[in-house]
Amino acid sequence: MNAREHTAHVATFFEQLTPDSVQQLPQFYAADARFKDPFNDVRGLPEIDRIFRHMYVALDQPHFVVTHQLVDGDQAFLVWDFRFRFKRFDTTTWQTVRGSTHLQFNAQGLITLHRDYWDAAEELYEKLPVLGGLMRWLKKQANQ
Structure with missing residues (x-):
């Protein structure tokens, strides 16, 4: 499989991810892979x-929609929308977090680095009760 096909396969995996298919992670990630996002920085x-x-x-019902894929050698960038509903706050409104993922692959085509980039303040905190109002106020103050 070439790099573009491999990246497309990974993107499809993320788009079709379910609680049951999480067990397929070893087919995509190296045993010592690193995962980093605004809340986590883990290895393995x-x-x-x-x-x-x-x-x-x-x-509730989290899922990814990959909108773009960029491939360069052993690296790829996925641009995505992460769709979900909160379980405890506004349980009926679909939320969307827009972000991207930088992936690095080893010689076997397994992910060794998965780094997510998204703005936690704008994409998540502003949507939460109480904290959202504070975040919007701080943003407004910073822009004045």
Whole structure:
């Protein structure tokens, strides 16, 4: 499989991810892979597995929609929308977090680095009760 095909396969995996398919992570990630996002910085499959499984505990119907894929050698960038509903706050409104993922692959085509980039303040905190009002106020103050 060439790099573009491999990246497309990874993107499809993320788009079709379910609580049951999380067990397929070893088919995509190296055993000592690193995962970093605004809330986590972990190494190893057990920790990455824990993060993905927690997503299904914390959120209602979380899923990714990959909108763009960029490939350069052993690296790729996925641009995505992460869609979900809160379980405890506004449980009926679909939320969207827009972000991207930088992936690095080893010679076997397994992910060795998964780094998510998204703005936690704008994409998440502003949507939360109480904290959202404070974040919007701080943003307004910073822009004056």
